Amino acid sequence: MEGPAGVLRARRLGRVLRGATELALLRSGLELGLFEALRTPQGAEALAERLGLAGDLVAAWLRAADAHGLLQVRGDRFVLAPFVRWLLDAPESAALHAALDQAALSWLPRLGALPELMKGAERPSWGSAEEARRTAALSRLLEGRALGALARVPGVPGARRVLDVGCGEGTYLAGFLQRHRDARGVGVELDPAVAEQARRTLREAQVSRRGEIRAGDFLTLDLGAEAFDLALLNQSLHYFAPAERAALFRRVRELLGPGGVVAIQSAVPTRDPVSRLLGTAASVATFDLFLRCHRNLYGLPDPAEVARALREAGFAGVGEVPVVPGGSTRFVWGRRS
DSSP: OOHHHHHHHHHHHHHHHHHHHHHHHHHHHHHTTHHHHTTSOBOHHHHHHHHTOOHHHHHHHHHHHHHTTSEEEETTEEEEOHHHHHHHHSTTHHHHHHHHHHIIIIIHHHHHTHHHHHTTOOOOOOOOHHHHHHHHHHHGGGHHHHHHHHTTSTTSTTOOEEEEETOTTSHHHHHHHHHOTTOEEEEEESSHHHHHHHHHHHHHTTOTTTEEEEESOTTTOOOOSOOEEEEEEESOGGGSOGGGHHHHHHHHHHHEEEEEEEEEEEEOOOOOHHHHHHTHHHHHHHHHHHHHTSTTOOOOOOHHHHHHHHHHTTEEEEEEEESSTTSSEEEEEEEEO
């Protein structure tokens, strides 16, 4: 590793190794309440005694967390670094913690099996209750920004009857109904247990009088004769096989009234410089790889292919609205002709 090039390569390897260990430090600090306790600056001995933990491991954890920039030293005491305070106090802190858990408990184990999968090993199914819970919590990370971007989709501000396809735990539908006080909504969720959680979400958001949740297969469920003004698919298109999407879009079109709009939110693989700078390009590309490691999930969609499929299903005025800078998450929309 001689010379400047060798030093740079060694530093890059160090970043890779630090990333894996930093994830473990963060999750242990959150799970054991170490970070929460360090809202009050204190030393290793006092912290171990307060939490009833092994003193030598607490002292070593503190040194490691300090070396990774997660803590700072003030005399003989440790205090939280700004990044950790953000993890604890951000409005979306629950989603941030879910992101850490998803990376550690879902992404890394599955990606660790890539050598076997690439050689033809059977791909596992996705969908344990715990995975679904983490995914639902993680989806809230962009919820506020996504709802703001949705308002820029033509026809959305005037929508009065809304359909949420694959509504999950109902947070997007609840958020939309809170923002649009004269709108009514129906969410469709395949899993009955998740559908029941969505009903609780609507009640807690105090919008259940204007919203209902139906459990069943969207492609065959009877949703009545009243037409919708807006159909939402939020981060759910990768649950539908590419061969199913034409039928999905035709079904959505059948349920929309004249001029009704479909808005499909999805992460999108991109090489956009802004997305690469922010790190979202890497996260999305890894998510796409993770999806493809399962036999019941499908890769992230190509926006151009989605737009073409919408036109073939009878939608006109197709367009895109970015959710985040760089376009790594966006809405692809179409208006029923």
